[in-house]
Amino acid sequence: MNIDLATIIFFDGLNYAATLFMLSVGLTVVFGVLRILNVSHGGIYALGAYMGTWLALWVLDVGLPPVLTYLALFVGALIIGLTVGPIIERLLLRRIYGSDMHIQLLLTFSILLILDDGMKLIWGMEPLFVSEPYAMLGTFSVGGILYPWYDSVLVAVSIMFGGALVWLVRGTRFGKLVVSVISDREISLAIGINVNRIFMVAFTVGAVAAALGGAFIAPKIAVVPQFALEVIVLAFAVIAIGGMGSIEGAAAGAVIVSFARALAIHLAPEFELVVIYLIMILVLAFRPQGLFGEVELRRI
Numbered sequence: 001m002n003i004d005l006a007t008i009i010f011f012d013g014l015n016y017a018a019t020l021f022m023l024s025v026g027l028t029v030v031f032g033v034l035r036i037l038n039v040s041h042g043g044i045y046a047l048g049a050y051m052g053t054w055l056a057l058w059v060l061d062v063g064l065p066p067v068l069t070y071l072a073l074f075v076g077a078l079i080i081g082l083t084v085g086p087i088i089e090r091l092l093l094r095r096i097y098g099s100d101m102h103i104q105l106l107l108t109f110s111i112l113l114i115l116d117d118g119m120k121l122i123w124g125m126e127p128l129f130v131s132e133p134y135a136m137l138g139t140f141s142v143g144g145i146l147y148p149w150y151d152s153v154l155v156a157v158s159i160m161f162g163g164a165l166v167w168l169v170r171g172t173r174f175g176k177l178v179v180s181v182i183s184d185r186e187i188s189l190a191i192g193i194n195v196n197r198i199f200m201v202a203f204t205v206g207a208v209a210a211a212l213g214g215a216f217i218a219p220k221i222a223v224v225p226q227f228a229l230e231v232i233v234l235a236f237a238v239i240a241i242g243g244m245g246s247i248e249g250a251a252a253g254a255v256i257v258s259f260a261r262a263l264a265i266h267l268a269p270e271f272e273l274v275v276i277y278l279i280m281i282l283v284l285a286f287r288p289q290g291l292f293g294e295v296e297l298r299r300i
Contacts, residue, residue, distance in 0.1 A: 007143055009262045015151040017258035018158035022213030023231060024238040025162060025250040026206035032245030033182060033202035036093060037101070039108040041210050042232030043115030044084055048211025049218040049227070050123055052076030056130040056219075069133045077215035078208065084115075085207025089200050097199070120225050127222035134219035154216055161209065165247055168205075178202065182245070234261075237276055241283045243293025252291055 023045055030038045055072035088111060096103055137149035169175040181188045181198045189195055214228065221227070238257050242249025257276050264272045283291060 004143060004145060005266060007145060009259070009266050011142070011147055011151070012265070013255075013259035013262035014155055016261065017254045018151075018155040019213055019217050020231070020234060020238055020258055021158045021162060021251055021254035022209055022216075024235045024242075024254055025165060025247060026209030026213075027235055028239045028242070028245055028247065028250045029165070029209070030203055030206040031239070033178060034093065034097065034199055036096075036104050036108065037236075038093075038203075038206070039105060039232070040088065040111035040115060041108075041206065041235070042228040043112040043119075044080060044088075044207050045210040045214040045231065046119060046223075046226075046228040047080045047084060047115060048077045048214030049223045050119055050128065050214075051080050051211075052215030053128045053130050053218045053223050054123065056133065057128065060130070060132060066132045066136060069130065069136075073133060073215040073218065074212075077211040080215075081208030081211040082204060084211075085204040086200055088207075089203040093203065094196070094199070116226060125225060127224045128218075129222045130219055132219070150219065157212075157216065161212070162247065162251055165205070165209075169247065174201070234276065237280050239290070241280050241290060243290030246290070246292040246294075249290055249292030 023041070026044075027038060027041050030036060030041070052073040053076070055076040056069040059068045059072045060066060092107060092111060096107055134148060134150045137153065139146040139148050140152075141147075169178060177188075177193055177198055180191075180193060181195055185195055188198075234257060238253035239250055240253070241256055242251070242253030256279060260275050260279055261272060264275045268275075287293075
């Protein structure tokens with residue numbers, strides 16, 4: 001492998017890891033607190049992409065400065081995360097806490113299908129694309145190879161978001177309440193913690209993470225119905241490898257999956273997906289709880 005190819009693989013893996021982390025960390029936060037595998041997470045990711053792109057296109061259509069498209073992407077993600085997240089948690093998920101896993105999966109998959117059809121009704125079947133945020137930042141050169149600055153911004157955003165989540169969980173009073181709820185819900189209720197509020201906030205944080213990931217990846221792709229299905233499958237592989245409920249595990253899993261995918265694409269494209277699931281099988285065979293996951297004791 002020559003140095004140019006190694007450089008390309010490194011940047012491709014790093015950039016894709018940022019996107020996967022933003023999606024996966026929301027999944028792992030929701031599972032860590034609510035103990036629900038939220039398949040509808042992919043729908044929230046896609047909604048964030050659609051809303052952010054629609055607002056950015058509106059900014060350009062009315063003749064506002066193109067730099068405001070970054071704000072439009074951010075605001076679009078917040079609108080989706082702060083509205084759709086609490087609605088789903090309060091109206092639907094709250095009814096199935098403690099239910100069997102297959103009921104949770106069926107409900108969240110149904111929500112995903114509803115969200116997907118809702119996007120088709122609102123924005124239609126035609127692709128939405130806004131390239132200005134991606135193009136405005138320009139490129140930089142490494143060894144004669146050009147890379148967009150926008151990808152570096154995505155990496156920085158994902159690192160800052162991950163750091164903020166770690167601080168929220170480990171350095172604040174709310175984080176201590178979250179840990180208490182994760183450890184023992186019954187005792188948390190007995191000592192007066194508002195567990196329902198903790199659940200809603202945790203799910204909303206996960207929804208915001210998914211919507212931000214979708215909104216900021218949108219300028220790199222064409223937003224079309226069902227575009228998030230492949231990514232959500234990879235996100236589940238990420239949290240399975242890293243460990244369910246672990247923020248550090250989501251980061252490690254995103255890096256492993258992204259670099260494995262980048263290596264396969266450039267060296268053996270026919271094994272792009274196979275190599276990811278082989279890694280997942282190997283990790284789970286020797287460490288079923290994932291690299292950073294913890295063995296969980298359950299009452300029988």
